[in-house]
Amino acid sequence: MAKIDLDNASLTFTVYPHKKVSLKEYLVQGLFRRSANPPLAVHALSGVNLHVRPGDRVGVIGHNGAGKSTLLRLLAGIYPPTGGTREVEGRICSLFDISLGFEPEATGWDNIAYRSYLQGETPASLRGKIDAIAAFTELGDFLNVPVRHYSAGMLMRLAFSIATTIEPEVLLVDEVLAVGDLAFQQKAQARMKEMMAHARLMVLVAHDLPTIKSMCTRVLWMEHGSVVKDGPPGEVIDAYVRSVKGPEAAARAA
Numbered sequence: 001m002a003k004i005d006l007d008n009a010s011l012t013f014t015v016y017p018h019k020k021v022s023l024k025e026y027l028v029q030g031l032f033r034r035s036a037n038p039p040l041a042v043h044a045l046s047g048v049n050l051h052v053r054p055g056d057r058v059g060v061i062g063h064n065g066a067g068k069s070t071l072l073r074l075l076a077g078i079y080p081p082t083g084g085t086r087e088v089e090g091r092i093c094s095l096f097d098i099s100l101g102f103e104p105e106a107t108g109w110d111n112i113a114y115r116s117y118l119q120g121e122t123p124a125s126l127r128g129k130i131d132a133i134a135a136f137t138e139l140g141d142f143l144n145v146p147v148r149h150y151s152a153g154m155l156m157r158l159a160f161s162i163a164t165t166i167e168p169e170v171l172l173v174d175e176v177l178a179v180g181d182l183a184f185q186q187k188a189q190a191r192m193k194e195m196m197a198h199a200r201l202m203v204l205v206a207h208d209l210p211t212i213k214s215m216c217t218r219v220l221w222m223e224h225g226s227v228v229k230d231g232p233p234g235e236v237i238d239a240y241v242r243s244v245k246g247p248e249a250a251a252r253a254a
Helices: 023-031 068-076 108-118 123-127 130-137 140-144 152-163 182-198 209-215 233-245 247-253
Strands: 003-015 040-052 057-061 083-089 092-095 170-174 201-205 218-223 226-231
Touching: 003 068, 003 201, 040 068, 040 083, 040 226, 057 068, 057 209, 057 233, 068 083, 068 092, 068 170, 068 201, 108 123, 108 130, 108 140, 108 152, 130 152, 152 182, 170 182, 209 233, 218 233, 226 233
Parallel strands: 057 201, 057 218, 092 170, 170 201
Antiparallel strands: 003 040, 003 083, 218 226
């Protein structure tokens, strides 16, 4: 059964304020027994509780830096929690940073294979999908060309087409994807809706509040790495908008 369980999950990063420390600084600080580059603890997530079950469509809202994308990466297993527990069951599809990791000297065809294998495909399973992936990209003969010659839009087309071929049980989406020209964006949105309909459960991060309200069954409002409110979309979105813009803005967003 697909499910997500976060219990008091926290994530702390250790960072250093200075990339480089001069020899003089090192020696002077050492004389007084102080570190020349002391570590700083950044609390990205603090005490997050989240329980998602099949049929749930959870939207995550909040200002930039609230911890929304970090939460998705924790759910995807990119970051392990430094406190609390994380349990995610089911086949995960993560739609964020989808254009990272391409081999620039390899062709589009080769990168389809590389990225598909990273997503869990095998040579046998990919054989039945590779032509459909290629057709969806609409890149034609450019698939025979190394991807270093691709424009940003072409690369996003290729990345999106590969990333959305699997059949997820747990779908994690960071922002609504806008790829290519208007016609391809319509295809991409249709593909996204299809994936969202078939996924057992979904967590969607977006700043587009009407989209969150129309697509989600629950909304999580985050601030400074913590959950402020978790509940019905209309109720949570209204509270969030009131906190940012006041009661009149909340009424207009309803």
